[in-house]
Amino acid sequence: MFNFLTASCIDFWILFVAFRAISFTRATIFIDSNVHNDYNRSVNQNEIKSLNHYNVDNGEIKIHRFHELLGHNGRIFFPGQNSSPRDLRVKVFSKRIQKIRKVPGEKINWENQNGPEALAERKLVLLRRYMLERKLDAYIVLSTDEHQNEYVNEFDKRREFISEFTGSAGTVIVTLDKALLWTDGRYHLQASQELNSQIWTLMKSGLGNTLNTTNWLRTNLKKGDTIGVYANVISYSLWKNYRDELEPTFIFLLVSEDLVDSIWNTLNKKEANKNNKIYLLPEKISGESWENKVERVRKRSINDNGDQQTCALLISELDDIAWLYNLRGDDIPYNPVFFAYSIITDSSIYLFINNIKLPQEVRDNLQRHCDDEDTKLCVKFLTYDEVYQFFPQHMNQFNIIKTPKSINMRIYSSIVISPNEENIKKASQNLVFLDYSPVKWMKIIKNPIEIEGMKQAQYRDSAALINAISFLEDEIENDREWDEISILPIYEYYRSKQKYFKGLSFEPISAVGPNSAVIHYSPKIETKRMITKQEIYLLDSGAQYLDGTTDVTRTFHFGSPTKFQKEVYTRVLMGSINLASLVFPNYITGRQVDTMSRQPLWEMGLDYRHGTGHGLGAFLNVHEGPIFIGVAGSLDVNFKHGMFLSDEPGFYKANDFGVRLETIVMVKNFTTKYNYSDQDYLAFESYTLVPFEPKLIDYSLLNCNQVKWIDDYNSNIKRYITPILIQQNGSRALMWMNKRIIPLEDIRIKKGCPD
Known part of the structure; x- marks a missing residue:
């Protein structure tokens, strides 16, 4: 339940806040209480209860009397009200589940509804039952959690649970x-x-004929319909977008208890575990004390508001908090x-933070200044949920x-709602929204120790992958069977x-093969394919090391590729080289350089439907914003x-094959021959050092600069990876690697390239 109002207020389950920018006096707060005081209308409690009396007990649905308040056209009328009737489209909903239930009041034994299709439909029936109880015409289910994480814990995978789509990004809308x-x-x-x-x-975002979520709602709902979303997981920016697009035509409600969670608890007894221990990241790895980071944050965002201004900065994204305090944890899969x-x-x-998560050494580290004369660097611990009471209690x-x-x-x-009208006014006037936390802007620029750690992590990870792929190719050559899943422990073993x-x-x-055309394919028992000499094999993988995070993709063929496969691979490689070798002024953004990677594909009428690059954390999230290379970036970042960042163009032919090549690069200062108008220039340096596949390269398509880049890249592989493989007794891996980094002297001569 929300705890936004004082204890004397009535318990409530849905909260709607529609703030208007002109003045706080125009702000409207709608509260649906458990007696259904619907949108400030006085409606008889017994009538509403009879309307929505759906009970789910022991797998049964009992449907009571809700026809009693229906008009002839299926609309629900609220007695004594002059406002327009509100259409819940009950008849349509009744038809939708007619094959399961025949008449109101009939019991349904879900045990007889066998199979995944029945379960999928059961979830929607239950969700629509809860929607009817709460008088919602549409319900939005998002992929995120309270902190807007891209990857979420198992108990936060609500969108995956209701839709059974397992990808990391997507939005669900369910109507009746x-x-x-x-x-x-x-x-x-x-x-x-x-x-x-x-x-x-399926609504395919990004295609010209696909309505986005707000346009679809405007097109398919009727004026006055109510749209709900779980308040804990929708961000302010997304809520504001929905509000601006949908109100006042529709009513947009923030639901305090998620409807999908209600179904999930019923079906699967979902359990939450947020009590994993956290641990310290040594300063020799982080390169900076947490105290210095906090003072930099204060200087950047808190002490810049004038002498008479007192400021509080809220930090809500988990990787920002972990980086700021030099701490790491295990609450999100793959993200520390x-x-x-x-x-x-x-x-x-x-x-x-929950107290159980804090070992004594973490407490001691963060509270070592609490006995100082100046305690501004003393960290005070409060429980995780106390954040919702903090601003109401400290607003003044x-x-x-x-x-x-x-x-x-x-x-x-919790910030803008208060029983005190003066607090509401103060909050609405003094709340400042930032595109991103100042911590994020600090975090994406690695310090010298972080840079060295990231570099060494990429080198070690490259050696591990070379070891693993050399093993796999040897196995395939000797006709030993491996599939997409069985090979995975080998990669983790070498890492x-x-x-x-x-x-x-x-x-x-x-x-493998057609599966590689699925951009974010996840191998499953029912879809796995054998790794063979006949089909392309795409591997996108990475690891977390104490000194850095890695992410690398290479595409292989252990037999004889087709001419088209070679051309596609080569053009993807050309795009990767174009980006990696780019020198550019420091005002250029990721949206602008994206075309460099796509140009070789565009020449042949080919393209790919994903970004070309993403930021990378230092022993943090593998996708680190706000830096981004692509046409769809929400913010242009210099x-x-x-x-x-990653450099990862690709191409995917549905039901046939896919190619992607991903290399981690670092932005570095670059000194040009001339310096027009004192302009600073930048370039990229590649730190992932895994050979490209020679049998997939059509060298006739490459220009001299691209051939030289490959030679230089291969020289770096030999220089930095050879010592690691020798130290780890990787003789097979060393032989495999050396076959793929032979200098391209003959090709350079044939093309007439300069030395």
Whole structure:
């Protein structure tokens, strides 16, 4: 339940906040209480209860009397009200489940509804039952959690649970007669395979004829209809977008208890575990003390508001908190972060975290200044949920509250809703939204120690992958059987032998033939294919090391590729080289350089439906914003020395094969021959050092600069990876690697390239 109002207020389950920018006096707060005081209308409690009296007990649905308040056209009328009737489209919903239930009041034994299709439909029936109880015409299910994480814990996979689509990105909208999933080009093929097309509609985001979620709602709902979403997981920025697009035509409700969670608890007894221990990251790895980081944050965002201004900064994203305090955890799969919030003021530091997660050495480290004369570096621990009471209790202490737009709406509501009208006015006037936390801007620029750690992590990881692939190719040559799943422990084994190994950085994409055309394919027992000499094999994998995070993709063929496969691979490689060898002024953004990678494919009418590059954390998230290379970036960010990104163009032919080549690069300062107008220039340096596949390269397509780049890249492989393989007795891997990094002297001569 929300705890936004004082204890004397009535208990409530849905909260709607519609703030208007003109003045706080126009703000409207709608509260649906457990007696259904619907949108400030007085409706008889007994009538409403009879309307929505659906009970689920022991797998049965009992449907009571809700026809009594129906008009002739299926609309529900609220007695004594002059407002327009509200259409719940009950008849449509009744038809939708007619094959399961014949008449109101009939009991349904779900045990007789066998199979995955019945289970998928059962979930929607239950969800629509809860929607009817709460008088919702549409319900939005998001992929995120309270902290807007890209990858979420198992107990936060609500969208996956309701839709059975396992990709990391997507939005579900369920109405009383439709169920739809929106996802981007990375997942179009995967979603089409995983969704039950009998009850789900796939909306392919990014295609010109696909309505986005707000346009679809405007087109398919009627004026006055109510749309619900779980307040804990929708960000302020997304809520504001929905509100601006949909109100006042529709009513947009923030639900305090998620409807999918209600179903999940009923079906699967979902359990939450947020109590994994956190641990210290040594300063010799982080390169900077947490105290210095906090003071930099204060200088950047708190002490810049004038002498008469008191400011509080809320930090809600988990990788920002982990980086700031030099801590790591295990609460999110593959990402070494932990559930927490933090608030920093000019004189205080608060960390909201469950006490059970804090070992004594972490407490001692963060509270070692609590006995100082000046305690502004003393970290005060509060429980995780106390963040929702903090601002209501301390509102009078701050003139300015700064928060990233990614905060969830439960926190936002706790700031701006108060029994005290003066607090509401103060909050609405003094709340400052930031595109991103100042910590994020600091974090994406690695310090010298982080840069060295990231570099060494890429080198060790490259050696591990070379070891693993040389093993696999030897096995395939000797006709030993391996499939997409059985080979995965081999990759983890070789990585686990490397210094500072902490685990994988994401679920590996191990894909053969048609499966490699699924951009974010996840191998499963029912879809796995054998790795053979006849089909392309794509491997996208990475690891977490104490000193860095890795992410690398290479595409292989252990037999004889087709001419088209060679051309595609070569053009993808050309795009990767174009980006990696680019020299550019420092005002250029990721959106602008993206075309360099696509140009070789565009020449042949080919393309790929994903970004070309993403930021990379230092023993943090494998996808680190806001830096991004692609046409769809939400914010143009200038590159700076010390940023790490991926360089990963690709191509995917549905139901045939896919190619992707991903190399981690670092942005570095570059000195040009001339310096026009004192302009600073930048370039990329490649740190992933895994050979490309010579049998897939059509060298006739390459220009001299691209051939030289490959030679230089191969020289770096020999220089930096050879010592690691020798130290680890990787003789087979060394032979495999050396065959693929032979200098391209003959090709350079044939092309007439200069020395």
